[in-house]
Amino acid sequence: MIEAVLFDLDGTLLDHESAAAEAIVRSFPDADPAWLVMHWSDLTEEAVDRYLAGELTLDAQRRLRIVTLARELGLGDWDDARADAWLAEFLPRYRAAWRPFPDAAGALDALAARGLRLGVITNGDAEQQRAKVERIGFADRLPVVVASSEAGSAKPDAAIFRTACAALGVRPGAAAYVGDRLATDAWGAVAAGLTGVWLDRSGDPAPGDLNVPRITTLDALPGELAV
Incomplete structure (x- = not known):
């Protein structure tokens, strides 16, 4: 029983997938949305797995995702300060889409x-x-x-x-x-x-x-x- x-x-x-897609597309409106959404999802899954395994802190896995994405978008190598500034704008967008x-x-x-x-x-x-x-x-x-x-x-x-x-x-x-x-x-x-x-x-x-x-x-x- x-x-x-x-x-x-x-x-x-x-x-979650729709919320993340909405937030990342709003963050990079000039990027190809189909590629962007799929790649952000892949980066998220890889980083979260490492967080759950104890390899990365919560903040570190968030930074890893955007630093990797920024590099692949041709935006250069971001330091922690720039990654954190971007996350400060991205996370409210993600929350608003829950x-x-x-x-x-x-x-x-x-x-x-x-x-x-x-x-x-x-x-x-x-x-x-x-x-x-x-x-x-x-x-x-x-x-x-x-x-x-x-x-x-x-x-x-x-x-x-x-x-x-x-x-x-x-x-x-x-x-x-x-x-x-x-x-x-x-x-x-x-x-x-x-x-x-x-x-x-x-x-x-x-x-x-x-x-x-x-x-x-x-x-x-x-x-x-x-x-």
């Missing part, structure tokens, strides 16, 4: 109406991630936010899933976890003893041997968990 449902944040409840996916609120409300406890497990900086939850209007719905920067571990490590279950007062076996990354989220949750659900918004055909439920919209989640 599922007593609690935990969610990934970026890509699951909050449309929006929930249209299917998020309804799914949360449907699950809460059943009396299920709800929360978030997110890889990232706790202050920023809680600000996202607040900004998109879900703070009351999601009172528990467990972030890797505070938990001391990051998904897919089982420890962060178990930390979140303890915060909600449930056994891992009584909790479900929903996220948009198959290995990091769904399979990671299963390895920690939770029910893992993969949210695949891509529209691509389902791959074989998933071993976890797959949904293409959060609208389907209440029905999936009722099975």
